[in-house]
Structures are given as C-alpha cells and as structure tokens.
Amino acid sequence: MSGGAVAEAAPVKKEMAIEISELIKSYGGFRALNGVNIDIQRGEIHSLVGQNGAGKSTLLGILSGRTAPSEGSVRIFGSELHYGDPRSSRKLGVATIYQELTIAPNLSALENVFLGQLLSVKGFISRKRMTKRYMELCALMGVNISPLQRAGNMSIADQQMLEIMRGLQLDAGILILDEPTASLAPPERKSLLKTIKTLQAGGITIIYVSHHLDEVLELSDSVTILRNGEKIVTQPRAYWTKDKLVSSMLGAEVAEEIVRVTQETRHEDAAPGPELLRATGVTVPGAIEDIAITLHAGEIVGIGGLVGSGRTTLVRALAGLEPKSTGSLWIEGKQVKWPREPGYPMSLGIALAPEDRKHQGLVLGMSCEDNINMVNFSQVKKLGFYRKAKAGHIADGLSKRFGLTRPIHTLCRNLSGGNQQKVLLAKVCNLRPKVLIVDEPTRGIDIGVKVEVLKILRQLANEGMAIVIISSELEEVIAVSNRVLVLSKGRLVKELSQRSEISVDHILQATF
Structure with a gap:
C-alpha cells in the first residue's frame, strides 16, 4: 500500500x-x-x-x-x-x-x-x-x-x-x-x-x-x-x-x-328524492340507544364512528338481524311492523351486504351463479322446476353489471376478495332493493377494485336506490356520501349534511 x-x-x-x-x-x-x-x-x-x-x-x-x-x-x-x-x-x-x-x-x-x-x-x-x-x-x-x-x-x-x-x-x-x-x-x-x-x-x-x-x-x-x-x-x-x-x-x-x-365519484350533491325509509327510537339493549335515521331515493348516507360505536348493530337491526331490537319503521311513508327476522325486511325492499362476506354473505362452496340466484329463487323456477338457463342469464347479467372478472360457474372460494365483493353486491341487488346497506364494502380489496365498488354504489344511487355505507376507511365514506351520521358509544352524536362539514376531522371530532 x-x-x-x-x-x-x-x-x-x-x-x-x-x-x-x-x-x-x-x-x-x-x-x-x-x-x-x-x-x-x-x-x-x-x-x-x-x-x-x-x-x-x-x-x-x-x-x-x-x-x-x-x-x-x-x-x-x-x-x-x-x-x-x-x-x-x-x-x-x-x-x-x-x-x-x-x-x-x-x-x-x-x-x-x-x-x-x-x-x-x-x-x-x-x-x-x-x-x-x-x-x-x-x-x-x-x-x-x-x-x-x-x-x-x-x-x-x-x-x-x-x-x-x-x-x-x-x-x-x-x-x-x-x-x-x-x-x-x-x-x-x-x-x-x-x-x-x-x-x-x-x-x-x-x-x-x-x-x-x-x-x-x-x-x-x-x-x-x-x-x-x-x-x-x-x-x-x-x-x-x-x-x-x-x-x-x-x-x-x-x-x-x-x-x-x-374525481367522478366525488359527486356534486343533487336534491334528494322521496323518503324511502325512516326509523326512529332504534335500540338494541347494551349496544345502541334511541337512534333515528331517514333515507331518501338517490342518496348515500355514511355511518361514521369507531369500531364498537354501534355502526354494524344499527344496520343489523334495520335488516332484522337483532331479535332484541326495538324501534319504529316507515317504508315510503307507511308505518310497518318492526323487523325481528331477516326475511321480512327483504320483503320490504331492504337488503344488507354484511361486513363478513366469507361467512355471512356468501356460500364459498357454491358457484357465483348459485350465490347470486339463491336470494331470489322464485324468479328462476317454474312449476317447481329449476330453470338453469334463466338462472345463468340473470347471474351473467348481474356479474357483468358489477364487473366480475371470472366466469359465473367459478366457486366463490376460488375468487379474490374483490371478486367476492362483486358477487355479494350482485347477490343482494338481485333482490331489487329500495334500500341497500353495505357494511365495509371495500375491506381487504385493492385500490382499483375499491374505486370500482364506490363507483357502482354511486351509479345505484343515481338510479334511485337509497344506500347506507359503513367503512373504516373514512375517506371512502366522505367520497360517496351525501350525509354522514356519526355514532359514538351506541348513540347518534352528529349529522353532517353540508359538503363543507363532511371531512375526516369533523367525523373524528364528533366521535370523540
């Protein structure tokens, strides 16, 4: 050296x-x-x-x-x-x-x-x-x-x-x-x-x-x-x-x-349509108390709050999945009995896409076609016989509407999370609901499919459906919602209805 x-x-x-x-x-x-x-x-x-x-x-x-x-x-x-x-x-x-x-x-x-x-x-x-x-x-x-x-x-x-x-x-x-x-x-x-x-x-x-x-x-x-x-x-x-x-x-x-x-999903608010659902005094002992919610045609209402705030319990009560719940319910201005089992709300035009799609929303061992048709079996049977061609036609149409990228005969367990979510949305929309409730619709799916799902929800609202969305991704709630109801410890603490109010900061301030 x-x-x-x-x-x-x-x-x-x-x-x-x-x-x-x-x-x-x-x-x-x-x-x-x-x-x-x-x-x-x-x-x-x-x-x-x-x-x-x-x-x-x-x-x-x-x-x-x-x-x-x-x-x-x-x-x-x-x-x-x-x-x-x-x-x-x-x-x-x-x-x-x-x-x-x-x-x-x-x-x-x-x-x-x-x-x-x-x-x-x-x-x-x-x-x-x-x-x-x-x-x-x-x-x-x-x-x-x-x-x-x-x-x-x-x-x-x-x-x-x-x-x-x-x-x-x-x-x-x-x-x-x-x-x-x-x-x-x-x-x-x-x-x-x-x-x-x-x-x-x-x-x-x-x-x-x-x-x-x-x-x-x-x-x-x-x-x-x-x-x-x-x-x-x-x-x-x-x-x-x-x-x-x-x-x-x-x-x-x-x-x-x-x-x-x-940018398209961040819509300009249009005037709400007629009232489709009104619920007052919604209570589930030990979980939520005296909550009121009103939904109009063409609007998306977000539910904000932390895990444990009562968000899921509220929508489960509206969907008839909380037998101990109480409250008063009006559909299109007519008072109806309070739902305590899931079949009745579906007959009223209320459909729920639950947060746990794998265990509560889909039958993973069945095909996409069968999952989509199982909620509305009456439309694919005639004289007691199952019409396979009719079922395939319905499932194919809905799967294309929701952007499913795999064939309808694919077993749901073999789909990605994003495609499973699309099948779940197609399934609940096969009921042709007036009110669609979606709980964590973008959980565990990639950013591209998230935007697809949010865009689909906005399109459904534009066609006259009333939609309730729950998401831990508050930015997504803000992107699509006309109004946001904020829950904390089982109570409704704030309604944000002005575009200037609907922000992550305002939701979290109300929550705490």
Missing part, C-alpha cells in the same frame, strides 16, 4: 432473514408467481404491495408453509424451507397472522395465546409458567390484556394482539402480517403500528401486507411491488410516494384512470 493511502472499508454484509430465489407457482396453465426474487434483511419491516391477484397471498402461503412452489427456493435464516409443511416454517421462526383471525371465542386470552402449545413443568401443564410468559409477551408488545378475559368479549384490536402473541410465544424471528388493520378504527390502527415498531426494535423481522398505502409508507424500511405474479421492483422507503406506489401497482395507464374515476 502506498504511503498515505487509506484502505476502503469493505461494506458490512447484512444478514438475510429471507432469501426468495426464482420462485414459481403454477396452477395448471396459470402462473400465480413467475420467477420472483426477493431478499429481506433481518430486523427490517418489508412491505409487499400489489392488487388482488398480484401474487401476495400465494407468496405468503409458501412462506408460511401452507403451499409448495412449483420451482425455486426459499431460505429462512440460511436454511431451506420444507415446502407445504407449516410446522417446518414455524420451526424456522416464521409466524403468520392472517386477515381472518383464528381466535377461539369461548377461551380466555391466556388459553388462546397457548392454544396447541401448552407449557408444562415435569410433565404437568403449568398455568403459572404460562401466565408468566403471557405477561412477558404483554410487556414486550406494550399491551395490557387480562389473561382471564374471555376472547369473544374482546375488541378486534385486542384479538389481533392475541394472535401476534401466539406467534411470538414460539420465539418467532419473522412475523408475517396480512392486512392486520383491515378491521380496525384509526386509533386502534395507530396502536397496532406502534406495537409493530416495538417488535422491530426487539429484532423481529416483519413482512407487512396491506392495501393501506399510508401505513406502508409510515412503517416500511423497504417495499416490494408485485403485479400479475411478478416482482416489479423493490426499493427502500425513501424512494416511495403514494403516487409511485399506485403507479407501480397498477401501471401508469390504470393509475391515471383511477384518478379520473375517483
């Missing part, structure tokens, strides 16, 4: 938590993943972003051990994953928290965390040891949940924490979070994001999957974009803006179209 020369320090090689190499997953002639390569460093928060159908769920299925790839490899902390074996994935330190929670509602918080992994002393189950470990996990995550509390009585946010604690109980070094904030209100989201940062500070690697792009930008160290089963790009957080994320997810042309459609 010549005098005065300074040797350049070799770059420090960071340890990889996950190395994904040339990963391919084929289903027949369809490739869900096509040559994906991603390296994820130990201790980073790495977000996977893409539309429904981009390949995120398939990739998570392989990482969690549920799915075997067709080609390629995955290494976890240097060891190759044993494919199609969830236990192998867990042994290597991977814990996966899915969007659909797996909480046992009748068990305590403690029992849920140690479900299937009880701790023992000298061969005997040790509740003392489990309680000690449970409190350590609570301290690690910065939460305070009684170990004795019944899980079914807990908020969705606290149930989510139990799921994470269950994963961490096995000393997981990698935590995969699939749409963890989809069911959470803004304050609960903020709390969970803080917990995720705390876990990262403890050395845990986080793979974060979310359609909430603001969260992705807030949390991530790196972001990978998937599109049509391929990795488009991986870049550090500093590279990304929301516009760049959307453009990379969808392609520039589609992104521009979504901007245009979103």
Whole structure:
C-alpha cells in the first residue's frame, strides 16, 4: 500500500432473514408467481404491495408453509424451507397472522395465546409458567390484556394482539402480517403500528401486507411491488410516494384512470328524492340507544364512528338481524311492523351486504351463479322446476353489471376478495332493493377494485336506490356520501349534511 493511502472499508454484509430465489407457482396453465426474487434483511419491516391477484397471498402461503412452489427456493435464516409443511416454517421462526383471525371465542386470552402449545413443568401443564410468559409477551408488545378475559368479549384490536402473541410465544424471528388493520378504527390502527415498531426494535423481522398505502409508507424500511405474479421492483422507503406506489401497482395507464374515476365519484350533491325509509327510537339493549335515521331515493348516507360505536348493530337491526331490537319503521311513508327476522325486511325492499362476506354473505362452496340466484329463487323456477338457463342469464347479467372478472360457474372460494365483493353486491341487488346497506364494502380489496365498488354504489344511487355505507376507511365514506351520521358509544352524536362539514376531522371530532 502506498504511503498515505487509506484502505476502503469493505461494506458490512447484512444478514438475510429471507432469501426468495426464482420462485414459481403454477396452477395448471396459470402462473400465480413467475420467477420472483426477493431478499429481506433481518430486523427490517418489508412491505409487499400489489392488487388482488398480484401474487401476495400465494407468496405468503409458501412462506408460511401452507403451499409448495412449483420451482425455486426459499431460505429462512440460511436454511431451506420444507415446502407445504407449516410446522417446518414455524420451526424456522416464521409466524403468520392472517386477515381472518383464528381466535377461539369461548377461551380466555391466556388459553388462546397457548392454544396447541401448552407449557408444562415435569410433565404437568403449568398455568403459572404460562401466565408468566403471557405477561412477558404483554410487556414486550406494550399491551395490557387480562389473561382471564374471555376472547369473544374482546375488541378486534385486542384479538389481533392475541394472535401476534401466539406467534411470538414460539420465539418467532419473522412475523408475517396480512392486512392486520383491515378491521380496525384509526386509533386502534395507530396502536397496532406502534406495537409493530416495538417488535422491530426487539429484532423481529416483519413482512407487512396491506392495501393501506399510508401505513406502508409510515412503517416500511423497504417495499416490494408485485403485479400479475411478478416482482416489479423493490426499493427502500425513501424512494416511495403514494403516487409511485399506485403507479407501480397498477401501471401508469390504470393509475391515471383511477384518478379520473375517483374525481367522478366525488359527486356534486343533487336534491334528494322521496323518503324511502325512516326509523326512529332504534335500540338494541347494551349496544345502541334511541337512534333515528331517514333515507331518501338517490342518496348515500355514511355511518361514521369507531369500531364498537354501534355502526354494524344499527344496520343489523334495520335488516332484522337483532331479535332484541326495538324501534319504529316507515317504508315510503307507511308505518310497518318492526323487523325481528331477516326475511321480512327483504320483503320490504331492504337488503344488507354484511361486513363478513366469507361467512355471512356468501356460500364459498357454491358457484357465483348459485350465490347470486339463491336470494331470489322464485324468479328462476317454474312449476317447481329449476330453470338453469334463466338462472345463468340473470347471474351473467348481474356479474357483468358489477364487473366480475371470472366466469359465473367459478366457486366463490376460488375468487379474490374483490371478486367476492362483486358477487355479494350482485347477490343482494338481485333482490331489487329500495334500500341497500353495505357494511365495509371495500375491506381487504385493492385500490382499483375499491374505486370500482364506490363507483357502482354511486351509479345505484343515481338510479334511485337509497344506500347506507359503513367503512373504516373514512375517506371512502366522505367520497360517496351525501350525509354522514356519526355514532359514538351506541348513540347518534352528529349529522353532517353540508359538503363543507363532511371531512375526516369533523367525523373524528364528533366521535370523540
């Protein structure tokens, strides 16, 4: 070395938590993943972003051990994953928290965390040891949940924490979070994001999957974009803006179209049509009290409030799904009896698309065609016989109206979340309702389909339907609503009816 020369320090090689190499997953002639390569460093928060159908769920299925790839490899902390074996994935330190929670509602918080992994002393189950470990996990995550509390009585946010604690109980070094904030209100989201940062500070690697792009930008160290089963790009957080994320997810042309459609969805308020529904004194003991709501033809009324405010209980009462509810109801100016079972409101022209589309809205083992027709069977039968051609014609027409991208004979369980939501909307609209209630219509679907759904709701309102929308995405409520009713702790606390009033800030101020 010549005098005065300074040797350049070799770059420090960071340890990889996950190395994904040339990963391919084929289903027949369809490739869900096509040559994906991603390296994820130990201790980073790495977000996977893409539309429904981009390949995120398939990739998570392989990482969690549920799915075997067709080609390629995955290494976890240097060891190759044993494919199609969830236990192998867990042994290597991977814990996966899915969007659909797996909480046992009748068990305590403690029992849920140690479900299937009880701790023992000298061969005997040790509740003392489990309680000690449970409190350590609570301290690690910065939460305070009684170990004795019944899980079914807990908020969705606290149930989510139990799921994470269950994963961490096995000393997981990698935590995969699939749409963890989809069911959470803004304050609960903020709390969970803080917990995720705390876990990262403890050395845990986080793979974060979310359609909430603001969260992705807030949390991530790196972001990978998937599109049509391929990795488009991986870049550090500093590279990304929301516009760049959307453009990379969808392609520039589609992104521009979504901007245009979103602007169209932000409508100018028209004069409301005739009154279609009026309910007063709506009460469900222990949940909501003395709420009044009026709906007119051609308008969309948003219901604002946090999780637990009574939003879903209110619309369930209107749909006849709360047998203990009381109130007074008028349809098109005529008073009718209060509904206490779901068939009666449907006969009055009230239809509900529930928030849990997989368990309450659709029969996943049936085809799209059968799901769409099952609510109005009388129109597809004659002299007691099922008219297959008629059923297919009705389902095909509605599926095209709502933009279904798969054939109507496809089983609903094989659809993306966005297509499932379109089938659910087609199904409830097959009732030809006067009043349509949609609870969380865009949960767990990508930004492109979200705009499609919101545009469909506006079109239905323009055709004379009255629509009630509940969404944890307050920006979506604001985008389509003519009025917003704000609920807090089971009571109606504010009605926002002027365009200048309808904003996230005004909704949250009223809520608190």
